[in-house]
Amino acid sequence: xxxxxxxxxxxxxxxxxxxxxxxxxxxxxxxxxxxxxxxxxxxxxxxxxxxxxxxxxxxxxxxxxxxxxxxxxxxxxxxxxxxxxxxxxxxxxxxxxxxxxxxxxxxxxxxxxxxxxxxxxxxxxxxxxxxxxxxxxxxxx
Amino acid sequence: xxxxxxxxxxxxxxxxxxxxxxxxxxxxxxxxxxxxxxxxxxxxxxxxxxxxxxxxxxxxxxxxxxxxxxxxxxxxxxxxxxxxxxxxxxxxxxxxxxxxxxxxxxxxxxxxxxxxxxxxxxxxxxxxxxxxxxxxxxxxx
DNA sequence: AAAACTGCAACTACAATGGTTACAGTTTAG
DNA sequence: CTAAACTGTAACCATTGTAGTTGCAGTTTT
Numbered sequence: 001x002x003x004x005x006x007x008x009x010x011x012x013x014x015x016x017x018x019x020x021x022x023x024x025x026x027x028x029x030x031x032x033x034x035x036x037x038x039x040x041x042x043x044x045x046x047x048x049x050x051x052x053x054x055x056x057x058x059x060x061x062x063x064x065x066x067x068x069x070x071x072x073x074x075x076x077x078x079x080x081x082x083x084x085x086x087x088x089x090x091x092x093x094x095x096x097x098x099x100x101x102x103x104x105x106x107x108x109x110x111x112x113x114x115x116x117x118x119x120x121x122x123x124x125x126x127x128x129x130x131x132x133x134x135x136x137x138x139x140x141x
Numbered sequence: 142x143x144x145x146x147x148x149x150x151x152x153x154x155x156x157x158x159x160x161x162x163x164x165x166x167x168x169x170x171x172x173x174x175x176x177x178x179x180x181x182x183x184x185x186x187x188x189x190x191x192x193x194x195x196x197x198x199x200x201x202x203x204x205x206x207x208x209x210x211x212x213x214x215x216x217x218x219x220x221x222x223x224x225x226x227x228x229x230x231x232x233x234x235x236x237x238x239x240x241x242x243x244x245x246x247x248x249x250x251x252x253x254x255x256x257x258x259x260x261x262x263x264x265x266x267x268x269x270x271x272x273x274x275x276x277x278x279x280x281x282x
Numbered sequence: 283a284a285a286a287c288t289g290c291a292a293c294t295a296c297a298a299t300g301g302t303t304a305c306a307g308t309t310t311a312g
Numbered sequence: 313c314t315a316a317a318c319t320g321t322a323a324c325c326a327t328t329g330t331a332g333t334t335g336c337a338g339t340t341t342t
Contacts, residue, residue: 005230008250016242026318033240034232037301042320059309060317075253089146092177099174101157104277109149112216112268119260127253136245167287178332183289200340201286233300
């Protein structure tokens, strides 16, 4: 399958927060921009808080705000916070150990998959939230 | 989410076929090596046939065989045959066009995601079935 | 004619995704 | 000090994807 929309939504949210880093944005407000429901937003926010990308404030006028400057947050940080450990699913059921192929294939594919995933994450590490924000703002000129 | 085990299973199958390129392997035999059921194998085979990586033979002593030499089949070919078009899921529901962020973010993320996926596919393109087979055979010395 | 296959449809079980409701707890404004 | 606006989280639902299973028509070899 594919990388969850959680990742896409998380970036969307964080870019939104970066538009005014001193403001707390409510999950309801964010949900309207993303066009989804506030609970889904709060679930993702929960992951982002754990990864120390966002801080939240309870109560009236509360909400979420960036925990770090947008220049310091890369898309890889967001990816790590929202996506599971490994991108590739190895075998659903353990291969047959009586078969040459079954015995040896897992570690070999594992290392190729790790290499491929690293190539992907390196690209994500090269882009910061601030750059995405900048592109969005240029787009509207 | 993550990349389906279909991809992993497809590689497993093809490496198995590469052990003897002149033989037809039945879906039952392949299923035993992968430790799954023959129908699941035939469903994946169907995709591989469409991608011209495999030919099948009906009847007694029939089964599947590589349609190309193992040296010419890369993991990227297998990836393309078994995985959907795009790895990343953009928004589940369309973002709010009344929001600066909602309007502009999709194409920007789209191009970053394309770049990231290309980095991944380039790694997959560098490995052929023959190389995986070679590693498996070395492994058992 | 029997046996060994593919190809495919139909049905099932299970897990993941995202939407919805509900509610306890926190904070601010009045 | 109470009402309102928030977060955080659990519970439940609908939908979809994944993989397993059964069944059967059609093909090929013996």
